[in-house]
Amino acid sequence: MILEDNRYQVFSRRAFLLGTVKLGFFGVLYGQLYRLQAHEALKYKEIAEDNRVNVQLLSPLRGRIVDRNGQILAHNEQQYRLMLMPEHIENLETVIDLLSQHFPISAKEKKTLLRQARRNPKFVPLLFKKKVSWQDVSKAEFLSAEISGLISEEGMFRTYPHGPILAHILGYVSPVSEAEIKAKNNDPLLKLPDAQSGKLGIEENKDMDLRGDPGERHVEINAAGRIIREIKRLSPAEGKTQRLSIDLELQRFAYARMGLETGAVVVLDVRTGEILVQVSAPSYDPNVFTSGVDHATWQQLAQNPDKPLINKPIAGLYPPASTFKTLTGLALLHNNIVKPNQTVFCPGYYFFGGRKVHCWKKEGHGVVNWHDAIVKSCDVYFYEMTRRMGIQNLADFARLVGLGSKTNIELSGEKAGIVPDPAWKQMAKNQVWFPGETIIAGIGQGYLLTTPLQLAVMTARLATGTNVHPTLFHREHPKAFAPLGIHPEHLKLVRQAMSDVVNIPGGTAYAQRLVDMDFAYAGKTGTAQVRRISMAQRAAGIKNEDLPRPFRDHGMFIAFAPVDSPKYASAVIIEHGSSGSRAAAPVTKDIFLKMHELGYV
Amino acid sequence: MFNNHGLSLYLAMVRGHVRRLPTGILLCSCTLALLGVMTLYSVAGMSFDPWAKQQILRFMLAFALLLAVTLVPLQTWLKYAYWVYGGMVVLLVVVFFIGHVGMGAQRWINLGFMHLQPSETMKIGLILALSRYFHGVIPEERKRFSFLMIALLLVAIPFFLVAEQPDLGTAGIIFLSSVVIFFLSGVPMWIFITAALMAPLIGMIGWRYAMHGYQKQRVLTFLDPSRDPLGAGYHITQSKIAFGAGGLFGQGWGQGSQNRLDFIPERHTDFIFSVFAEEFGLIGTVFALSLCLILVGYGYSIALSCRNQFGRLLCLGITSLFFMHVSINLGMITGLVPVVGVPFPLLSYGGTSMLTTMIGFGLICNVAIYRRDEIRRATLGSRQSFWGPR
Numbered sequence: 001m002i003l004e005d006n007r008y009q010v011f012s013r014r015a016f017l018l019g020t021v022k023l024g025f026f027g028v029l030y031g032q033l034y035r036l037q038a039h040e041a042l043k044y045k046e047i048a049e050d051n052r053v054n055v056q057l058l059s060p061l062r063g064r065i066v067d068r069n070g071q072i073l074a075h076n077e078q079q080y081r082l083m084l085m086p087e088h089i090e091n092l093e094t095v096i097d098l099l100s101q102h103f104p105i106s107a108k109e110k111k112t113l114l115r116q117a118r119r120n121p122k123f124v125p126l127l128f129k130k131k132v133s134w135q136d137v138s139k140a141e142f143l144s145a146e147i148s149g150l151i152s153e154e155g156m157f158r159t160y161p162h163g164p165i166l167a168h169i170l171g172y173v174s175p176v177s178e179a180e181i182k183a184k185n186n187d188p189l190l191k192l193p194d195a196q197s198g199k200l201g202i203e204e205n206k207d208m209d210l211r212g213d214p215g216e217r218h219v220e221i222n223a224a225g226r227i228i229r230e231i232k233r234l235s236p237a238e239g240k241t242q243r244l245s246i247d248l249e250l251q252r253f254a255y256a257r258m259g260l261e262t263g264a265v266v267v268l269d270v271r272t273g274e275i276l277v278q279v280s281a282p283s284y285d286p287n288v289f290t291s292g293v294d295h296a297t298w299q300q301l302a303q304n305p306d307k308p309l310i311n312k313p314i315a316g317l318y319p320p321a322s323t324f325k326t327l328t329g330l331a332l333l334h335n336n337i338v339k340p341n342q343t344v345f346c347p348g349y350y351f352f353g354g355r356k357v358h359c360w361k362k363e364g365h366g367v368v369n370w371h372d373a374i375v376k377s378c379d380v381y382f383y384e385m386t387r388r389m390g391i392q393n394l395a396d397f398a399r400l401v402g403l404g405s406k407t408n409i410e411l412s413g414e415k416a417g418i419v420p421d422p423a424w425k426q427m428a429k430n431q432v433w434f435p436g437e438t439i440i441a442g443i444g445q446g447y448l449l450t451t452p453l454q455l456a457v458m459t460a461r462l463a464t465g466t467n468v469h470p471t472l473f474h475r476e477h478p479k480a481f482a483p484l485g486i487h488p489e490h491l492k493l494v495r496q497a498m499s500d501v502v503n504i505p506g507g508t509a510y511a512q513r514l515v516d517m518d519f520a521y522a523g524k525t526g527t528a529q530v531r532r533i534s535m536a537q538r539a540a541g542i543k544n545e546d547l548p549r550p551f552r553d554h555g556m557f558i559a560f561a562p563v564d565s566p567k568y569a570s571a572v573i574i575e576h577g578s579s580g581s582r583a584a585a586p587v588t589k590d591i592f593l594k595m596h597e598l599g600y601v
Numbered sequence: 602m603f604n605n606h607g608l609s610l611y612l613a614m615v616r617g618h619v620r621r622l623p624t625g626i627l628l629c630s631c632t633l634a635l636l637g638v639m640t641l642y643s644v645a646g647m648s649f650d651p652w653a654k655q656q657i658l659r660f661m662l663a664f665a666l667l668l669a670v671t672l673v674p675l676q677t678w679l680k681y682a683y684w685v686y687g688g689m690v691v692l693l694v695v696v697f698f699i700g701h702v703g704m705g706a707q708r709w710i711n712l713g714f715m716h717l718q719p720s721e722t723m724k725i726g727l728i729l730a731l732s733r734y735f736h737g738v739i740p741e742e743r744k745r746f747s748f749l750m751i752a753l754l755l756v757a758i759p760f761f762l763v764a765e766q767p768d769l770g771t772a773g774i775i776f777l778s779s780v781v782i783f784f785l786s787g788v789p790m791w792i793f794i795t796a797a798l799m800a801p802l803i804g805m806i807g808w809r810y811a812m813h814g815y816q817k818q819r820v821l822t823f824l825d826p827s828r829d830p831l832g833a834g835y836h837i838t839q840s841k842i843a844f845g846a847g848g849l850f851g852q853g854w855g856q857g858s859q860n861r862l863d864f865i866p867e868r869h870t871d872f873i874f875s876v877f878a879e880e881f882g883l884i885g886t887v888f889a890l891s892l893c894l895i896l897v898g899y900g901y902s903i904a905l906s907c908r909n910q911f912g913r914l915l916c917l918g919i920t921s922l923f924f925m926h927v928s929i930n931l932g933m934i935t936g937l938v939p940v941v942g943v944p945f946p947l948l949s950y951g952g953t954s955m956l957t958t959m960i961g962f963g964l965i966c967n968v969a970i971y972r973r974d975e976i977r978r979a980t981l982g983s984r985q986s987f988w989g990p991r
Contacts, residue, residue, distance in 0.1 A: 004975075006740065007910050010787035015917060018781065019901050022921075025928045026894050032935045033890065036844035037883035044845020051842065052858045222862040223839070 053231065054221045057189060060212030062158060063239025065170060065202055067248040068274070068474045074170050074203070076156040080137045081130040086117050087226075088149035095147055096128075102139060103129050106294075131157060158196065158290050162248070164283035165255045168311035169246060169411070169472060171201020172286035189214050196290070200311075202242060202472065205410045212239035243474040245274030253594045254279045257587055263554070263573040264312035264452040267591060270460040270560065270569050272478035273469045275409075276600075277570075277591065278453070280312040305550070306575075314407075314414040317449040318573055321526035322360075322377045322508075322580065323558045324398075324444025326462055326494055328386060329374050331397035333490040337389040340370040340493060346380035353436055357383060360527070374497035375507050377525065379443050386442025391433065394441060395421035400484060402457045402468075403450055410472050417454055420447035444526065455571035459558040462498075463522075463566035465491045498522035499563045502585075509557065512585040514592070519601050521592050522566075523559030525580030530554060544578045552576040555583030561592050561601050568592075568600065618671060621970045626899050626962055627667075629892045630947060634660045634955075636889055637948035640877045643855045644868045652869050652950045659715065659952050663959035670963030675971035678964070679911050682733035686755070689726035692719035693762040708766050715952030720763045720771045722957055724778060724922055725964070730755050731779060732914035735786035736976070743787050752783065764811075770941035774925050781921040782914050836866040840934045843879040844886075851882030869950040871942055875934050889948075893927045896920075900965055907972040916968040919961040926958075 036044065065074040082103065089095050096110055105113075105128075113126055120126075128150075132140070137152045144150045158173045160166065173196040180197060181190045189195060189211065198207035215236030220228045254265045258281040267277035284301055293301075301309050310316060320327075332338045348364030350357045359365065359379040365372070373381035386394060398404060404419030418424070420441060422433035440446035450458075453470060460468040465488065466481035499522035501507040508525040527544075530553055544553050555577030560569040570588055577583025595601050638660070641652040649657075696710060696719050709716035734752055742748045756779040764772035784793065808817065843859035846852065857879035859865050865875050878886045900920025907913045923946055930945040932938035944951050946958040 004910075007738070007787065008913075011785055011910070011913055012905055014785050014787070015901065015904060015913075018784065018917070018921070022897060022924055025924075026890070026897075028937070029890060029928060029931050029935075030887065032932075032937055033844070033878075033883060033886045036841055036935060037847055037878065037886065038849060041845045041848040044842045045848060047842045048846035048859055048864075051839075051864055052862055220858075220862065223864040228862065 051223075052220055054219050054227075056217045056219060058215035058217055058233075058236045059156075059189075059195065060214055060236035061156060061238040062173070062196070063206075063210040063212060063241050065210075065242045065244060067244055067246045067251075068276075069247065069249075070243070071248040072161060073166055073244065073246070073248065074158065074160050077159040078154055079131050079157045080134070080152055081155050082128040082132055082136070082140050083125040083151050083153055084113070084128045085125050085149040085151060086120075087224075092117050095149065098147065099128065099143070099150065102143065103132070103136065105129065125151075130155070160286045162252070163285040163287060165252055165279075166246070166248075167201075167283045167286045168280040168313070169201055169244070169278055170286060171199055171203040171205075171411075172289040173198050173203050174289055199289070200413070201411060202244065204412055206240075206242050210239040210242065213237040244472055245269070245272075245276065245474045246278065246472065247276045247598070249598060250591070250594060250600075251277050251279065254587075254591055255281070255283070257590050258574075261574050261577065261583070261587075262306045262312075263575045263577070263584075264316055265570070265572050265587065265591070266313050266452050266456040267568055267570045267595075268456055268460060268468075268470050270464045270468055270566050271480075272475045273460075273471050273481070274475055274478075275453075275470055275472050276568070276595075278313045278472070280310070280316075282306050282308040284308045311411065311413060312573070313452045314409055314411055316451060316573070317415055317417055318452070318554055318556065319446070319448050319528040320403075320444040320450045320455060321528040321554075321556060322444055323455060323524045323526035323556055323571075324448065325374055325377060325382055325442075326498060326524050326558070327398055327401060327403075327458060328382055328394060328442050328444075329370060329497065330462065330486065330490055330494045331394050332370070332385050332389055333493065334397060334486060335389055335393045337393070338370055338385055343367050343369045344373070344378075344381040344384050346378050348380075350380045350383045350439075352383065352387070352439060355436070357439070371493070371497050371500070374494070374524070375500045375504070377501075377508050382442040383439040386439050387435070389442075391421050391438040391441060394438075395419050395424075398448075400486075401461045403448075403454055407451075407453055407457055407470050409453060409470050414453075415451055417451055418447055418449040445529065452571045452573050455556070455558050455573075456569050459560055459571060460566075460569035462491065462494055463560040463569055468569075495522060495560075495563070495566070498524050498560070501525065502559075503563070508581045509585040511581065512589045514589065517593075517596065519562040519596065521559050521561030521588075522563045523557055523585065523588060525585060526556040526558070527579050528554040528556060530576065549576050552578045555580045557581075557584035557588050559585075559588045559592070561595075568595065615672070618970050622671065622966055623899055623903065623969045626896060626966060626969075629896050629899075630667075630959065630962055631664075633889065633892050633947040636877060636885075637873065637945075637950075639854065640873050640880070640948065641869055641950055643857070643880060644860060644873070644876055646861075647855045655952075656950055656955070659955050660947075660959075663955045666956060667959045667963035667966065670960055671966045671970060673967070675909075675912055675967055675974060676976060678729065678915075678967065679733055679736065679976065682729040686726040686730035689719060689723045690758055690762070692717075693723055693759060695719070697762055697765065708768060709953070718951075718953040720759075720766065720768055720775075721953040722960075723759045723763065724771075724775055725919070725957055725961055727756065727759055727775060728778060728782065728915060728918035728922065729964075731782045732911050732918055735782060735914055736909070736911035738786055738910075740787065744789055749788065749792075755779075768942070769812075770929070770943045773941065774922065774929070774943065777925055778918055778922045782918045785914055785917055786910070836872070837934070837936045837940065839864045839866070840872055840875040841936050843875040844935060847879040847882045847886075849883045851878075851880050851885055854880050856880060870944055871930065871949060872934055873948050873950070874931060874945045877948065890927075890931070893923070896962075897924050903965060903969045903972060907968055909972075909974060909976040911976055912968040912972055912974075916965050919965055922961060923958065 061076055064072060066072055086092060093114060096113060116126055140150060140152045160170060176190045176195045176197050184190060190197065198204040198210060213236060216234045218231040220231055222228055254277045258279060262281050265277055265279040266275065268275045288297055345367050346359055346365035348359050348362050365376050365378040368376065368378045368381045398419045404417055406414045406416045425431055425433050437446055441448055457468055457470055461484060465486050466483050468481050502509045502513050502523050503520055509523055514520055530551055555574040557580045558571045560566040570591065572584040572587050574583035592601065638653050638656050641656050642649060645652055696708060708720060709718045731752065734755060760772050760775050763775060839859060843857065843865050846859055857876060859879050860868060860876045865872050868876050897920055900916055904913045904916040907916060926943055926946045929938060929941060929943045933940055944954045946954065
């Protein structure tokens with residue numbers, strides 16, 4: 001029994017030790033339960049809620065773009081697309097290869113898909129092909145019996161029903177790039193699978209307004225990320241409709257009237273600055289850009305010598321040529337350099353600094369006063385008078401009527417053009433000004449460069465004497481523009497001269513006058529030299545029309561109508577059209593006739 | 602078999618047994634099992650299928666086995682302790698070879714209505730064998746190297762068979778419950794201290810040569826959970842979230858979002874207590890853990906009042922086994938210890954674990970009934986010192 005006592009003693013002593021250890025463990029476990037379930041419970045409750053609820057953004061519909069009469073220029077169209085569900089696909093690459101036998105995709109598209117699949121969680125669907133036809137949808141339905149994870153769904157796609165007619169105004173939307181997401185502070189809306197952002201044009205300018213506000217969908221998800229049920233839904237708000245100042249009917253007419261010619265047409269309302277027509281030719285179909293343009297099409301557009309990707313009304317730079325004489329003429333009066341009745345004798349050439357400079361009319365205009373000089377576009381008169389006025393007076397006045405700086409139209413890529421003066425030349429070329437450059441500037445040649453929109457704005461300012469600013473948006477409550485401070489009498493004279501260009505015999509655009517109409521328009525022709533005609537060619541009697549097209553002069557015409565109370569101003573450039581009177585003026589005339597038909601004039 | 606007289610004597614004995622049955626153990630284990638069934642019902646989306654129904658049937662079977670175990674006299678258990686141990690080893694060897702034939706780690710034998718995991722039942726067999734081995738120990742023997750070596754061999758055979766499966770958790774529990782019996786039977790302290798000091802060395806050797814890649818991974822994940830946020834670490838994180846989301850009063854039966862939405866892994870087995878914690882809150886978990894504490898308390902009170910060494914060792918061995926399951930499982934799912942596949946006794950879905958636990962409680966009850974019996978040990982040096990009294 002001594003043994004039994006000893007064993008019991010040892011046992012009970014050690015059982016006590018062991019029991020204490022166990023109690024200690026129980027204490028730790030109770031403590032851990034308290035810590036998790038009481039002390040840190042709030043934190044874990046939040047995580048559990050985060051686990052449970054997933055907030056998904058719902059893409060808003062992009063706002064529509066309409067013309068001044070409410071005609072749709074850009075909207076969203078329901079189309080079908082094929083999606084791949086990575087979570088139901090074992091080997092994505094094999095499935096893509098298999099599908100591409102039925103729906104061809106490029107190697108690059110395939111690479112993009114695989115990259116997206118790697119980047120996104122498994123349950124985010126991949127866009128395999130968009131804008132598929134009904135036949136393709138039914139084919140996909142048939143295939144989905146074999147290929148799990150292939151589904152067709154309907155989605156909204158940006159569409160431009162008028163294609164190339166408004167391409168340069170509207171711009172286009174295209175899928176968002178990684179760089180763009182970063183640049184826009186990781187805007188969550190841009191990360192949606194079919195997110196698009198505006199590129200160029202109004203789509204770019206009003207991107208934020210057009211985009212709308214995303215909706216939210218709160219869903220309960222399980223551990224695998226699968227949606228169990230929807231908890232709450234906030235509908236997305238459609239983007240704001242943008243009403244443009246463009247008249248679709250007139251724009252379509254002007255685009256069609258350009259035909260195969262290249263160049264630009266701008267028509268604006270001189271009272272409000274609203275642009276009714278802004279054509280850039282040739283153009284492109286923005287619809288091909290919305291789904292990402294393919295390389296071949298892009299190359300074709302980028303390498304086309306007629307530059308369809310350039311928005312010529314705001315980014316095409318042309319010497320204003322003789323259309324500029326209206327401005328020079330007004331500057332002469334404004335600066336008190338000449339009286340309207342002062343005359344210059346034009347023998348067809350002008351000696352300056354020991355060199356002979358030609359008038360466009362070889363045989364000369366004879367005696368010309370201020371009015372005749374504009375109507376007949378006499379170069380010699382303006383050589384002489386600009387010399388007297390000096391370049392600085394001319395440049396200052398050109399800037400007053402809107403040349404040499406951007407009009408701040410609501411489009412990107414606008415060019416400011418050049419109004420040269422000695423200071424500019426020193427800055428840009430680090431050279432001194434030569435007096436010969438002054439007289440060339442007087443007839444709108446030399447360093448002078450303007451955009452067609454600037455010429456239209458210039459015309460509007462000459463026609464009204466007010467500080468017209470152009471806009472592409474419909475102005476509900478237009479404000480009157482401030483006067484420019486040009487003497488009304490001078491304005492009247494220049495308007496009369498421009499009217500006579502068209503409406504009296506001997507005017508350079510007399511052939512394009514309106515007959516039997518209850519209104520008349522005024523204008524000024526211009527022919528911008530692309531390449532100087534050599535003495536040898538001049539001697540051989542080679543005319544501009546005979547040269548290969550790329551060497552022919554640009555034809556330009558600025559105009560306003562009606563003559564007595566100007567409402568609309570226009571500028572038309574026909575590239576390589578040889579002459580303003582024969583190429584650009586007829587287009588202008590037809591547009592005014594169309595405007596008359598539509599009730600504008 | 603019995604004549605009328607014999608039958609009435611037997612029934613009188615049974616009545617005496619029933620009076621001496623520690624009803625607290627039965628009550629606590631039934632309550633725990635009920636909580637388990639409720640949680641399984643919730644895990645299945647408020648349905649008896651597929652787990653709760655099975656669990657009820659198994660518990661009924663296990664409860665019957667518990668009662669059956671109490672009816673066999675403690676002396677008989679002592680007598681057949683090595684046979685039970687031997688039988689369990691044979692089963693382990695069988696699954697060891699089945700597993701190898703099946704080119705994988707097969708840990709169970711299909712009995713038709715359940716899968717028997719010999720590694721679970723082995724724990725009971727080993728505790729029985731060690732209790733018997735140390736039952737007759739005298740102080741001199743405890744220090745004898747050869748005496749200890751035989752005991753160590755009893756431990757080593759199942760330990761390596763289980764570790765080879767590979768089931769590190771169970772092997773660890775087998776090892777630890779043996780250590781408890783060695784300790785309680787008075788093996789000198791310095792041996793434990795030396796072993797504890799050598800443990801890091803053994804651990805390093807084990808790390809280098811014996812552990813499987815995924816086992817190493819688990820230990821590393823425990824040390825730094827961010828290593829594997831979507832693997833074991835993710836499971837623990839989600840389990841802790843479930844505990845916290847339960848808060849004081851729980852989300853309500855069948856309402857836990859971590860449970861409903863599959864965020865908790867292995868919800869019906871190892872992580873069942875996380876589900877329970879989410880739905881019944883701190884109130885529920887403290888209640889359940891207290892039931893375990895009461896059960897452990899019963900084990901201690903019975904062991905300390907037992908007049909024979911076999912009963913004492915058996916009782917505390919099984920109590921410690923139960924305690925280890927509870928604390929390792931709870932420690933694991935609350936992020937205190939590495940992820941080892943240990944079920945929560947009576948709550949987790951699993952037939953063998955249920956049977957083993959209830960048979961274990963049956964043995965404790967048995968000790969309670971026979972605690973006044975004094976079982977002599979054989980004289981030193983005789984053949985009986987190993988085989989015990991006949």
